[in-house]
Amino acid sequence: MAARKFITFPDQTDMPHTADVVIIGGGPAGTAALWAIERYAPGTRAVLIEKSDRLGAGSSTASLENYRSCWPTVCLARQMTRSIDIYHHADDYLGEGARQAIALKQQGYLFCAFTEKQAEGLRDDVRHLHSIGLPHIEYLDASEVRYRFGPISRNIVAAKFDPVAGWLDSNALIHAYARSTNSAQIILNVPEVHLQTEQDHIAAVQIPGWRIATRQVIIAAGASSRAIGKTAGVDIPVMLRPRQSFTTGWRHADFPEGSPMLIGAHPYPHVRPEAQSGAIFGWEYNWHNKRVKTGGNETTRVDALDDPVEPVGQLKDPRFPSITLMLLAKQFGHSDGQGFADSRYLRGISHNIGYYVQRDETAAWVTNPDGSIQPYDSERAIIDAHPAVEGLYLSVGHVGHGIMSSAAAAEILACKLFGLPLKDPSFADFGIGVNWVEHDKNAL
Ligand SMILES: Cc1cc2nc3c(=O)[nH]c(=O)nc-3n(C[C@H](O)[C@H](O)[C@H](O)COP(=O)(O)OP(=O)(O)OC[C@H]3O[C@@H](n4cnc5c(N)ncnc54)[C@H](O)[C@@H]3O)c2cc1C
DSSP states (O other): OOOOSEEETTOOTTOOSBOSEEEEOOSHHHHHHHHHHHHHSTTOOEEEEOSSSSSOOSGGGGOOOEEOSOOSSHHHHHHHHHHHHHHHTHHHHHOTTHHHHHTOBOOOEEEEEOSHHHHHHHHHHHHHHHHTTOTTOEEEEHHHHHHHHGGGGTTOSEEEEETTOEEOOHHHHHHHHHHTOSSOEEEEOOOOOEEEEETTEEEEEEETTEEEEOSOEEEOOGGGHHHHHHTTTOOOOEEEEEEEEEEESOOOTTSOTTOOEEEOSTTOOEEEEETTTEEEEEOOOOOOOOSOEETTEEOOOSSOBSSOOSSGGGGOOTTHHHHHHHHHHHHHTOOTTSGGGOGGGGTTOEEEEEEEEEEOTTTSEEEOTTSOEEEOOOOOOEEEEOTTSBTEEEEEOOTTOTTTTHHHHHHHHHHHHTTOOOSSGGGGGGSTTOOOOTTOSOOO
16 A cells, blocks of 8 residues: 555654655745656655645745746746746646646736836836846836726826736645645654754754655755754855735725736835735835844844744734835825725734745855955845755745745756756756846845
């Protein structure tokens, strides 16, 4: 009889003693890795270890589940183009019924300008996006925006429109990845993992009372990745920033169900319709560490953390929903009681938080003309072998786009794992040692 696919620890029935590869973390990155490994090397005995009693228990629970094709960095633009193609053909890539399950809603992203200066910025963006092979991104003037999107665009001077963008069901995507493989086992509810090495080579994964011998490990544990790396004596160069979102059950009439995702001007509050009558909001505001204590020690970073604070919920800012609404109302020209300034938006809110995991200053920097080093906020994940421990691979630092990028990210990882050529030369830019890439800067 075949071994069970899902095991809930501490049940040890069918627990594997060995594996070809062990993946740590059952979010979008880890489950997509299962899918890509099976696709590139069918029959590989992969074991996925998840801390929670369910898959997708990390940042994806707070996410807006959006995807877009317009990225100014070539490697990110190609990564998303490839991923979106896989989602569009999900039945072919992930198995029958996957396309329906992931419920793609291709309603576009509308980046809005409210002043001539902002409009000029969007015009430049569109020119650049065309120059890197994204000719479908449109620059729309005020009358075109009004014609296409109606009263919501009353105050908009111009817009950048990504018609390929949209949103999907991230939980269904995670489960479609997990379902797509026959050779894998998934162990849930594992409270702790330690990596064991022998002579700088991965030797095993130790979980409480059980050892799985393996020569290859993939760390895909989101915010906890750094701590897991430490058990193998390596420092994974990522930092964490808490990010919030909130969902409302109500939406004003000028913002109908078929609307695109709306992205305001700086500081970029954003919102999209959710279900039949609601909306889901986000805003990447500058988070400042108010001397958070992690594991008894104060963290030293000012605007980020090294390790997650648990539960992450304690970092929620209760003002977040009202400030986001206020920003949107101001930009869209809504006065009290109108549009985004309608108090019904604040009733029955579901307020969520998760971490953006991002390359830190040791993995993303530019050299100034005077030779000094300037760190920057990179959007590039690290999808690579770790140079210090043979057999250790990373799929970490997916920032605010780890759902949309997960399919192509996993293919890149599988190519590295099996020594295959990358599908696109720009994918080398996800290397751990690539400190700088043009146009790779924190931007929504
Ligand atoms: C507010 C917000 C909005 C976002 N919006 C979007 C969006 O619109 N589109 C998009 O594409 N992305 C979005 N993101 C980003 C996206 O959620 C992340 O990039 C993505 O979830 C990263 O995937 P991951 O698998 O690397 O990590 P995670 O999703 O964090 O998953 C990590 C998994 O590892 C598990 N784990 C942790 N520690 C251990 C351990 N010790 N052992 C075993 N398992 C462990 C966790 O339980 C979890 O299941 C958003 C994020 C936030 C916070």
